[in-house]
Amino acid sequence: MAETTYLEAIRQALFEEMHRDQTVFCLGQDIGHFGGAFKVTRGLLETFGPSRVIDMPIAESAIVGVAIGAALRGLRPVAEMQFADFVTGGFSQLVNNAATFHYRLGVSVPMVVRLPSGGGVGGGPFHSRNPEAWFTHAPGLKVVAPATPRDARRLLKAAIRDPDPVIFLEQKYLYRRLKEDLEQELEDADYADYADGAEGSGFEERGDDAVRASRTRARAEGEEEDSDLLAFGRARVARRGEHVSIVTYANGVGLSLDAAHVLGQEGIQVEVLDLRTLVPWDYEAVLKTVAKTGRLLVVQEATRTTGFASEVCAVVAELGFENLDAPIRRVTAPDTPTPSEQGLEAFVRPNCDRIVEALRWLLAY
Amino acid sequence: MVLSRRLEMRIVELYRQGVVTGGCYTGIGNEATSVGTALVLEGGDVLVPTHRDMGSHLVRGHTPLEIMRQYLKRATSQTGGRDTGLHLGREGSNIVGMISHLAHMMPVAVGVALAERMQDRRSVVLTTVGDGATSLGDFHESLNFAAVSKAPVVFVIVNNQYAYSTPTTLQFASKKLSDRATGYGMVGHTVDGTDVFEVLCATEEAVARARAGDGPTLLECVTMRMRGHSEHDDFKYVPAELIERWSAWDPVERLSAYLGEQGLLTPGARTQIEQAVAEEIEDAVHTAQAEPLPAPQSAVKDVFRRWDDRATVPDIETYEARRIRHG
């Protein structure tokens, strides 16, 4: 069976959605005949033509603003930032303009901004950014951060069909490193399945029945049901375990699975929960896993202070306090810009060893 | 133009009484531009106005009642009390609801224009900014891309001599703001923004150019902000002579005088217009004032078009109650 890279999975989603829906179009810098800085949009121009694959001047605010305008008039733009770092130029358009239309005027803004994010590639301070917390702190934007090719494809398709502005964080570290057979039937270990097995969190109402009910509602609202789409706000149990939990997303997932594997060889069962989306986020699944293991490590590649991990910790401290058997711990980057030289970057980037170390500390507590 | 002037004066009065709160920006002195530009648009065309464009809103169908509801922050207003001033434009209408951030609607206007063209609609988009807003990056990014993509947009600059307290001499060094058009490869004109006929003619030409597929136009309308930036502002920084000079070019009175000279408007007819306008405004004020304020709980609704409330993290009381209910 053919394996698909994380990058190819994103590209596939773009092709599929543009074929399916005439209103979907792409805009960004060098995305046309060049195929994008990472080649995510390779072949789109040849297939869909220059009116649906628009090479833009180097003007991030205009790219985001134009996407907003198009979204207001019946189209579904997918804007690419060349690197997530450069979204700063379009930041105001996102947090002030795109994010407020529905709240202010009931106007839907169905648009996606794709952000090639994260470090691990020697990109230095201006090509390594993990900007998720900027956007999770701006009400009105949905934030998606897939960790696998399968999720990247399904979440991007869902993002394109979503009626709200979506920040789509794709990990350039994973673009070519991660491969998966997308055809293969997988046990979909998302929260709905997970809810049945776990105890003591008080969320039984959101088991399979609730999921079925929400599907029925979606159908009644005329949305097509599509197993190719992945609903937002449903964490994935990337690995089941009994002794300690890791909650993470994006690049953190691979590192956490490596660490779980290391401890697994010692008979320690680590549960790894991949949040998949940050707005909305599956706090219920997080409380569930904490109820099960009593020990929580939150892993994020982004810098430490007021990162998304901070929010996870806060909610567990508020709502899951009595289930904790140890303090919550975090593994994150320290509060510095991302340095470029390999050794420097490795020093700040969360890695498997650091996660193992934190897990041992939690287990010994 | 009379309706715009009187409605704004009434809003100023309500502001002084503390009934209208927050920023209170008016387009007094700007009526020929806001009305004249909007009048040229056809039904399918799209207006992306800014904060002193009361006249454009009225021309494009927003009623004094809708406007009063918004200023009085009623539950019945378009924004349900969530936003202020002229930030109006519901889904499906051909007005895009502005945000406060200056020049931020310009790239949006270009996006609207491209979307219209991509869907084979021959609409034109007209958007307005002030002289101060021409210093922002979005102004340049938008003009550049609109010219590159030959977007059917008319960019109107309302040069009213001031940006808050900052005079144009501290804002830009160009002789005329329309000179900048050359640098972007588009057509630019400067007209007297207090003369509605000049504004109409220049806008017609620009709209025709956009509709023909010949790209955007930068149209500078020169006028004077006849009041403070907002009503809290006594605008002492504006020399009295300047206000005096521009008073002679009051756009409403200029039009009225012209129509009088041409025998098209008798003093009686003018009085009738004033009376009709006053009545409509008073009706709007009374109706809006009698309507309810928004329910406080509505503040947390509608952030998204699609949202499952169960995805909102509850506070601990709600969470505990749910736990007890479900065992």
Ligand SMILES: Cc1ncc(C[n+]2csc(CCOP(=O)(O)OP(=O)(O)O)c2C)c(N)n1
């Ligand atoms: C990005 C941004 N910075 C500052 C402000 C505050 N502000 C509101 S209006 C204004 C002056 C605008 O001047 P101009 O563009 O000439 O428009 P005018 O008010 O004169 O019509 C300022 C500074 C703002 N709304 N947006």
Ligand SMILES: [Mg+2]
């Ligand atoms: Mg001004």
